Amino acid sequence: MAEPLLTLHDVRAWYGPSQALHGASLDVHDGEVVTLLGRNGAGKSTLLKTVMGMIGRREGSIRFRGHELIGLAPHHIGRLGVAFCPDDRGIYASLSVRENLRLPPVVAEGGMSEQELYDLFPNLAQRANSAGTHLSGGEQQMLAIARILRTGARVLLLDEPTEGLAPVIVDRIGDLIRQLKGRGYTIVLVEQNVHFAAELADRHCLMESGRITDTFDAATLLRDFEAITARIGV
Numbered sequence: 391m392a393e394p395l396l397t398l399h400d401v402r403a404w405y406g407p408s409q410a411l412h413g414a415s416l417d418v419h420d421g422e423v424v425t426l427l428g429r430n431g432a433g434k435s436t437l438l439k440t441v442m443g444m445i446g447r448r449e450g451s452i453r454f455r456g457h458e459l460i461g462l463a464p465h466h467i468g469r470l471g472v473a474f475c476p477d478d479r480g481i482y483a484s485l486s487v488r489e490n491l492r493l494p495p496v497v498a499e500g501g502m503s504e505q506e507l508y509d510l511f512p513n514l515a516q517r518a519n520s521a522g523t524h525l526s527g528g529e530q531q532m533l534a535i536a537r538i539l540r541t542g543a544r545v546l547l548l549d550e551p552t553e554g555l556a557p558v559i560v561d562r563i564g565d566l567i568r569q570l571k572g573r574g575y576t577i578v579l580v581e582q583n584v585h586f587a588a589e590l591a592d593r594h595c596l597m598e599s600g601r602i603t604d605t606f607d608a609a610t611l612l613r614d615f616e617a618i619t620a621r622i623g624v
């Protein structure tokens with residue numbers, strides 16, 4: 391098998407004096423969709439933020455395309471082609487959809503053009519001049535994802551993209567993630583909705599107490615669904 395695109399080894403991270411990651415290790419291969427599942431507080435969001443360099447104190451090793459990310463600032467990590475979509479979506483309320491879309495810098499060739507994004511997200515095209523505040527939760531989520539697709543990043547870290555959204559919008563986000571996988575993006579997805587995750591990902595990683603304690607392929611998650619969801623606490 392090819393070298394992993396992203397390798398976390400014994401990653402530890404702290405918020406002030408409080409340790410949130412306790413030695414997390416994970417390999418992600420080019421083009422894979424991997425989920426992080428686990429109870430509230432298990433460290434899933436922290437893991438994504440740590441990859442992105444957004445946690446002040448971090449130790450261990452995170453290798454991406456020959457670069458060591460531990461110690462790099464978030465904007466350097468972004469320029470290597472890793473993008474993060476936070477669970478609060480990070481939409482600027484006073485800016486229009488178009489302005490929000492243009493905000494992050496393009497880091498690599500091959501990002502989607504604005505027109506491609508409006509074709510992929512017709513709702514956003516209709517709302518291009520609307521302020522961020524006037525978007526529904528689903529539209530905000532679409533915009534948050536569209537924004538990082540423009541940058542040319544090929545590794546997408548998505549933190550609970552379905553949180554708080556109606557089932558019909560959740561389905562659309564599922565379709566979108568499938569399309570992105572089809573286009574060769576590598577995606578690490580934090581997800582509480584295990585049914586949603588089960589249908590999308592190649593592999594599922596269970597996080598407990600700041601570590602990845604188990605990994606399942608898609609077939610195993612479906613077969614042992616009850617036992618695994620009991621461990622996740624959903």
Ligand SMILES: Nc1ncnc2c1ncn2[C@@H]1O[C@H](COP(=O)(O)OP(=O)(O)OP(=O)(O)O)[C@@H](O)[C@H]1O
Nearest residue numbers: 405408409410428429430431432433434435436437
């Ligand atoms: N900004 C912060 N300051 C201090 N501690 C934090 C902060 N953010 C998270 N933590 C703590 O770090 C640990 C991991 O939290 P994290 O948000 O990564 O968990 P999670 O698995 O993503 O769960 P959730 O779905 O509830 O966000 C928890 O104990 C949490 O209380």
